[in-house]
Amino acid sequence: MANTHIDQAAKIPQVPPDECISETTEKILPTSSTLDSAPQLDDDGSTQHRAALSRARRVVVAGLMITPYFLTSSNxxxxxxxxxxxxxxxxxxQLAVQWVASAYTLANxxxxxxxxxxxxxxGRKKLFLIGMCLNGVFCLASGFIRILIPLCILRALAGLGLAIAMPAGFGIIGSTFDQEPGRTIAFAIMGTGWPLGSGVSQVLGAFIATARPESWSYIFVLLGGLAIVxxxxxxxxxxxDKDPKRRLVDRRIDMIGAVLITLAISLLSFSITQGGLVHRGWREPYIPCVFCLSIITVLAFGLWQHHLKRKNALPPLVDLDIFTRFKGKITALLAVTFTSYTAINGWLYVASQWFQVLKGETPxxxxxxxxxxxxxxxxxxxxxxxxxxxxxxxxxxxxxCFSTAAACWLFAAQPSGSTYWSFEFIANIVNPWGADFTVGIGSVLISNFAIGDEQSLLGALFQTVIAFSGTIGTCLASLIQTKQYESSGDIRKSLDAAWWFLAGxxxxxxxxxxxFLRDIKLAKDVKRDLAHLDKGAEIATAIPSDPTTIQTSG
Incomplete structure (x- = not known):
C-alpha cells in the first residue's frame, strides 16, 4: 500500500492504493498523471505541482544511479x-602496490x-555530474600512467570523484521517486550496482591477470569511459534540482566540521589499512599513534557539532540529533550495516586466501x-x-545476516577433502543475501528516515558506514588469520578462525x-509507523520527506 503524505492545511486527498500498486509491470512506477495531480509543498508554504517525468525517463534515471555503485565495486x-x-x-x-587499491577505497x-x-x-545533479566527470578523467589517466606513486594519487582522486557522486545519486533517487512501490524498486535497482560491478570486474580482472603484465591498465580505461558516458x-x-537557495535558509558550510571529519576518517582508515599491510602490523609505533589521533579528531568533531547546534551560530555539517531520532533507530540500522558488511568484506578476503593459498588455485x-x-x-x-x-x-x-553467517560456517565446518559442490558452492549461494538485503532494505529505511533536506546526507552516512566496514572487515579477518597462522603454523586452522569471527x-x-529494530514494519511505512517516537518526524509525515520541486529541463 502506498503511503502518500498529506498536508493538513491544504486538505490534499490521499491517493487510492490501487493507483500506486499494480500487479502488472507497466504500473510499477507512478504515472505522469499521478504526479501531476499531487501538489507538493514548497518552502514558502505554498503548494506547487511537481513537473512529471515520463515512466521511461524515470526508469532511465533509476538505471543511471546504478553506475556509481557499479564503478565503486568494480574499481x-x-x-x-x-x-x-x-x-x-x-x-x-607488494606493500607499495597494495596502495593502488587502498588509495582508492581510502579517498572514497x-x-x-x-x-x-x-x-x-x-544541487544533486551538479554534484553528481562533477563526481562522475572527475572519476572518469582520473580513471582514464590511470590507464596511461606507468609510475607507481602518481598512479596511487590518480586512483585516490578517482575514488574521491565517486565519493562526490554517490550521495548525490542517493538523493536523486530519494527525491525523484516519492511514491511506492516505485521508490523501493528504484533503490533496489540502484543496489544491483554492487553485485554487477563485483561479478564483472572479478571475471575481467582474472582474465587480465593471466594476460600480459601491462594489460592491467585496460580495465581502468574501460571504467573511466563508462563514467564519462x-x-x-x-x-x-x-x-x-530547484534552486537550492529557496530550499535552505542558511547555505553556509561548516568548514571546520568538514575538515575535522575528513581528517578523522582519513587517519582512521589509514591506520587500519596500513596496520594490515606492513609486516609488523600494529607493532609499528606510528600506527597506534595515528589511530589514537583519529579517535581524538572524531571526538573533536562531535563536540564541535554539538557546540554549533547549541549556539545556533552555523548549520552543523551533521546534526547529531540524527543518531537519537526515532529512539535511536537510525543508529541501530547503521550498526547492523556495519557488522553485516564487516562480515561480507571479510568473507571476500578469506575466500581468496582459501581458494588461492589453501587450494592453490589461479586467479x-x-x-x-x-x-x-x-x-x-x-x-x-x-x-x-x-x-x-x-x-x-x-x-x-x-x-x-543469518545467510551470510551460514556461508562463513559452511566453509569453517566442512571436512578436509570435501568437494566444491558439497559446501563451497552452497556457501557462495547464501553469502550475498546479507549484503544485498542490507543495502536494499537499508536504503529504503534510511531514505524514509530523512526529514527535510537530508536525503543525500543520510545516504552519505549510510555509504560511509559501508565503506568503512569494508576496510575493517578485510583488516580484522587478515589480522586474525595471520595471528592464528603464526601461532599454529596451520593455514586451514587460521582460515577457520577467521571464518568463525566473520560468522560472529x-x-x-x-x-x-x-x-532495536523489531518494532519496524514495512520499510516504506517506517516514518508513519514510528512518528510517535519523534515530534519532528511527526510533523514531517504530513509533507514529502524532500520538498524539492524539480524542473524537467536539463
Whole structure:
C-alpha cells in the first residue's frame, strides 16, 4: 500500500492504493498523471505541482544511479585482483602496490559525508555530474600512467570523484521517486550496482591477470569511459534540482566540521589499512599513534557539532540529533550495516586466501569458483522490491545476516577433502543475501528516515558506514588469520578462525536487529509507523520527506 503524505492545511486527498500498486509491470512506477495531480509543498508554504517525468525517463534515471555503485565495486574488486599484474609491470614491493587499491577505497570513504551535505545544499545533479566527470578523467589517466606513486594519487582522486557522486545519486533517487512501490524498486535497482560491478570486474580482472603484465591498465580505461558516458547521459536525462537557495535558509558550510571529519576518517582508515599491510602490523609505533589521533579528531568533531547546534551560530555539517531520532533507530540500522558488511568484506578476503593459498588455485579459477556469489547477489537485489512491500523489514534483515553467517560456517565446518559442490558452492549461494538485503532494505529505511533536506546526507552516512566496514572487515579477518597462522603454523586452522569471527559479526547484526529494530514494519511505512517516537518526524509525515520541486529541463 502506498503511503502518500498529506498536508493538513491544504486538505490534499490521499491517493487510492490501487493507483500506486499494480500487479502488472507497466504500473510499477507512478504515472505522469499521478504526479501531476499531487501538489507538493514548497518552502514558502505554498503548494506547487511537481513537473512529471515520463515512466521511461524515470526508469532511465533509476538505471543511471546504478553506475556509481557499479564503478565503486568494480574499481575496488579489480584493483585487488590486478595487484600481481601491476607489481610485475611496474615493480615495487607488494606493500607499495597494495596502495593502488587502498588509495582508492581510502579517498572514497573519506569524502562521502561532506559531499552528501554539499549535494543537499547546492544541487544533486551538479554534484553528481562533477563526481562522475572527475572519476572518469582520473580513471582514464590511470590507464596511461606507468609510475607507481602518481598512479596511487590518480586512483585516490578517482575514488574521491565517486565519493562526490554517490550521495548525490542517493538523493536523486530519494527525491525523484516519492511514491511506492516505485521508490523501493528504484533503490533496489540502484543496489544491483554492487553485485554487477563485483561479478564483472572479478571475471575481467582474472582474465587480465593471466594476460600480459601491462594489460592491467585496460580495465581502468574501460571504467573511466563508462563514467564519462554516464555523465553525458545524465546531463540530458536527469532534471535539475530547484534552486537550492529557496530550499535552505542558511547555505553556509561548516568548514571546520568538514575538515575535522575528513581528517578523522582519513587517519582512521589509514591506520587500519596500513596496520594490515606492513609486516609488523600494529607493532609499528606510528600506527597506534595515528589511530589514537583519529579517535581524538572524531571526538573533536562531535563536540564541535554539538557546540554549533547549541549556539545556533552555523548549520552543523551533521546534526547529531540524527543518531537519537526515532529512539535511536537510525543508529541501530547503521550498526547492523556495519557488522553485516564487516562480515561480507571479510568473507571476500578469506575466500581468496582459501581458494588461492589453501587450494592453490589461479586467479581465474578463484573468480570462476566465486562467480556464483555476485550472480546470487543480483538475484537478491531483484527480489528486494517484491518482498519489501510485503514482509517486515527486520525479518528480511535477520534473514540476510543469518545467510551470510551460514556461508562463513559452511566453509569453517566442512571436512578436509570435501568437494566444491558439497559446501563451497552452497556457501557462495547464501553469502550475498546479507549484503544485498542490507543495502536494499537499508536504503529504503534510511531514505524514509530523512526529514527535510537530508536525503543525500543520510545516504552519505549510510555509504560511509559501508565503506568503512569494508576496510575493517578485510583488516580484522587478515589480522586474525595471520595471528592464528603464526601461532599454529596451520593455514586451514587460521582460515577457520577467521571464518568463525566473520560468522560472529553476522550473528551480532541479527541480534542488533532483533533488539532495536523489531518494532519496524514495512520499510516504506517506517516514518508513519514510528512518528510517535519523534515530534519532528511527526510533523514531517504530513509533507514529502524532500520538498524539492524539480524542473524537467536539463
Amino acid at each position: 575496488s574488486a579489480s584493483a585487488f585482483m590486478l595487484i600481481p599484474s601491476i607489481q610485475r609491470d611496474l615493480g615495487g614491493s 570513504g573519506c569524502g562521502l559525508l561532506v559531499s552528501g551535505r554539499l549535494a543537499d545544499m547546492y 554516464t555523465a553525458a547521459v545524465t546531463l540530458f536525462v536527469i532534471p535539475m 581465474l579459477e578463484f573468480a570462476l569458483h566465486t562467480l556464483t556469489a555476485p550472480i546470487m547477489g543480483l538475484v537478491a537485489c531483484l527480489i528486494v522490491p517484491l518482498v519489501a512491500v510485503r514482509v517486515r523489514a527486520p525479518i528480511l534483515l535477520v534473514f540476510g 559479526m553476522s550473528w551480532l547484526a541479527c541480534l542488533i536487529t532483533i533488539a
